[in-house]
Amino acid sequence: MPVNILNLSGLRVLDFKEIEREYHIKAEPVSVARLCPHCGRSQEVIGHGKLPLYVRDLPTHGKQVMIHLDAPRLMCKPCGRTFTATIPEVDEKRQMTERLVHWIGRQSLNYTFATVAEQVGIDEKTVRNVFDEYATQLKAQHKRDTPRWMGMDEIYLGRARGVITNIEDHTLVDMLPDRKKETIIQFLSGLEHRDRITHVAIDMWRPYREAIQEALPESIVVVDKYHVIRMGNESLERVRRSLNDSLPGKVRIGLKHDRKLLTMREHELNDQLHLIVSGWLRSFPLLEAAYKLKEEYFKVYDAANREEALERYTAWEKSIPPELSHAFKPIPVAWRSWRPYILNHFDDARLTNAFTESMNAKIRKMYRDGHGYSFEALRAKVLFSDQLQKRARVQEKVKVKRKRFDEVSDGIMYMSFGRMPAYAQEYDIKTVTKEINLGTDIPTLLRLIDEGQI
Secondary structure (H helix, E strand, O other): OOOOOOOOOOEEEEEEEEOOOEEEEEEEEOOOEOOOOOOOOOOOEEEEEEEEEEEEEEEEOOEEEEEEEEEEEEEEOOOOOEEEOEOOOEOOOOOEEHHHHHHHHHHHHHOOHHHHHHHHOOOHHHHHHHHHHHHHHHHHHOOOOOOOEEEEEEEEEOEEEEEEEEOOOOEEEEEEOOOOHHHHHHHHHOOOOHHHOOEEEEOOOHHHHHHHHHHOOOOEEEEOHHHHHHHHHHHHHHHHHHOHHHOOHHHHHHHHHOHHHHHOOHHHOOHHHHHHHHHHHHHOHHHHHHHHHHHHHHHHHHOOOHHHHHHHHHHHHHOOOHHHHHHHOHHHHHHHHHHHHHHHHHOOOOOOOOOHHHHHHHHHHHHHHOOOOOHHHHHHHHHHOHHHEEEEEEEEEEEEEOOOHHHOOOOOOOOOOOOOOHHHHOEEEEEEEEEEEEEEEHHHHHHHHHOOOO
């Protein structure tokens, strides 16, 4: 009898054949479940022929593995219906071994569906279906630590999705199917130890603010610096586009080509880039005025505290010339609606969630390029993969109940004139070390996306 190369206790190997890209193994079940799935009886079940099955198993030595089985067909005498016996080690829903189903789910976290499908010898749709079930299991088991400083942003994957980050540790905490107020409240309400959250950085999306104020009333809402600052560049860009109709074709194309230089801070330009920018500004006085206004707006964030920041902003708003008021109008509008939350940036934390922008860009490209990813599949890949998790060991104090005097090891009963001493019911405070999951490490995620490993 051939050696049991399958290493599956429920299957007995009968024959083995190797061809160029596959192993073919003839096997039989050691035993089968004879319970009728229709009526739940097993006492009066008789044989009713056999059904050839071709069951895929884990790839071995770079080759696909196919197991040939004859599955017993049975008939239940009480109900008169026939059924195929359940074979141990074989998944009931697919012609695969149970271990292959688990392997496909695990491998799909770290490799594309196409790669896994090619390794096993099945189509991508099957891999995607297996992964969806696996991701559902992981979602139920997934736990992550609640951050002190939380970030909320969005990413457009088909539609706007919520992105939750740990600002302090630069990790991705979760991705939500949308960014509605009800969705955010549900997420926040489900967090363990949500009272730990002291600050939440957001963009100027009202449902974020309202959800935080309802679910985390003690947390400080901070409008992310990145979203406030970029409004200066967006206003400058409106001025540049307004010049297009009056410019010759080559000049218009050249100015568009160099538009990214105009968005850089003046002190970041080297001599060569400064020469290019200066040339454009000398040629177009309106653009020069907008550029200087943008630079002064950025300096609001150089302030040492919220009082100075407000003073700088107020002076800046008053300096907007009439010819640029329309292009820069969104900034005063935003400050009137969000002023206290913008100024919260200048308190102790100085939070910014800007590091998520590069992550969002990479995930959008990953989603756009396809691989058949649904939002849930993409979310599972970036949240649940072991190689992406950032973990830390922390110490925490826990209360341990002291033993009662009548529970001591020597079994002696102590009496105290009809009552237990007060200290017998107290707790000891002990320090324990535990490992926590901080979420998906964003630098690792970006590297693996660039390397095509996700």
